[in-house]
Ligand SMILES: [Zn+2]
């Protein structure tokens with residue numbers, strides 16, 4: 001038996017979306033999402049349904065699912081560097097002059113640090129994706145992708161033990177890497 005995929009990296013850390021901080025079970029599958037990438041695996045009995053049964057992740061699949069059959073093309077990203085967030089100076093909260101500031105720092109999502117990959121996008125299957133989410137496809141075993149229906153729809157992907165959707169960007173970011181599709185070998 002293969003080891004179950006660790007779903008933690010696919011969960012959100014956004015303080016405004018506490019309901020996405022852990023995997024959840026819905027409609028016969030177990031899901032994890034950060035709002036940009038969504039993965040679905042075989043139902044894990046120890047994972048609970050989300051409060052109020054939201055978000056409706058199962059419905060997204062019904063709408064946007066296309067069978068992914070193309071191997072994910074290989075791509076190499078620049079090495080990730082983390083630097084202190086300029087907006088909150090790494091303070092996360094308490095960065096405004098107001099006493100007891102509880103505001104979320106939008107520049108770093110309250111991480112205190114920002115990734116150099118935040119300005120990197122990847123062109124895959126005719127659409128643009130944030131590199132920090134596209135790279136989450138790479139470790140998935142047997143990863144396959146399908147072109148999305150249009151440039152604004154999520155890209156379906158599948159791997160050994162599950163499948164998922166990756167949200168595209170509207171435009172490229174400051175540093176863009178175009179990844180050519182794998183062309184089938186001619187006989
Ligand atoms: Zn910040």
Ligand SMILES: [Zn+2]
Nearest residue numbers: 096101102103
């Ligand atoms: Zn404040």
